[in-house]
Amino acid sequence: MLSQIPTQDACLTCGACCAHYRVSFYWAEGLNMPEHYTEPVNAVYSCMAGTNQTQSRCIALGGEIGQAVSCRVYEARSSTCKSVQIADEQCNKARIAHQMIPLISIPLHDAENDEDFDQVS
Numbered sequence: 659m660l661s662q663i664p665t666q667d668a669c670l671t672c673g674a675c676c677a678h679y680r681v682s683f684y685w686a687e688g689l690n691m692p693e694h695y696t697e698p699v700n701a702v703y704s705c706m707a708g709t710n711q712t713q714s715r716c717i718a719l720g721g722e723i724g725q726a727v728s729c730r731v732y733e734a735r736s737s738t739c740k741s742v743q744i745a746d747e748q749c750n751k752a753r754i755a756h757q758m759i760p761l762i763s764i765p766l767h768d769a770e771n772d773e774d775f776d777q778v779s
């Protein structure tokens with residue numbers, strides 16, 4: 659299968675994971691978002707509106723998937739959103755579902771002999 663090395667801003671031209679899964683989280687994580695952006699799942703969990711359905715697409719996702727996208731609540735997004743990492747299993751599953759080429763995970767090497775190295779996580 660074809661795959662490609664991700665650029666640092668790969669998410670800005672993707673958005674697949676924001677339109678594939680039900681994005682649920684502990685309800686209190688939604689308190690910093692507009693009220694209509696979240697929906698209750700049960701007494702403990704909420705989810706992003708638009709993601710609890712077959713054709714999932716988060717209400718906060720702006721733009722066109724696979725072209726140029728942005729998250730309207732990026733700073734307030736849930737821990738569930740933050741847990742998806744570029745090129746991880748969930749990322750590539752969503753990308754494949756949207757007919758996008760999966761990304762290759764590149765391990766970060768230890769920055770030996772480079773005290774000025776800042777690891778971006």
Ligand code: SF4
Nearest residue numbers: 669672673674675749
């Ligand atoms: S599917 Fe992967 S590359 Fe696309 S937005 Fe999500 S984390 Fe970023």
Ligand code: SF4
Nearest residue numbers: 676716718719729739
């Ligand atoms: S809140 Fe933002 S990061 Fe999370 S699924 Fe929606 S658009 Fe994606």
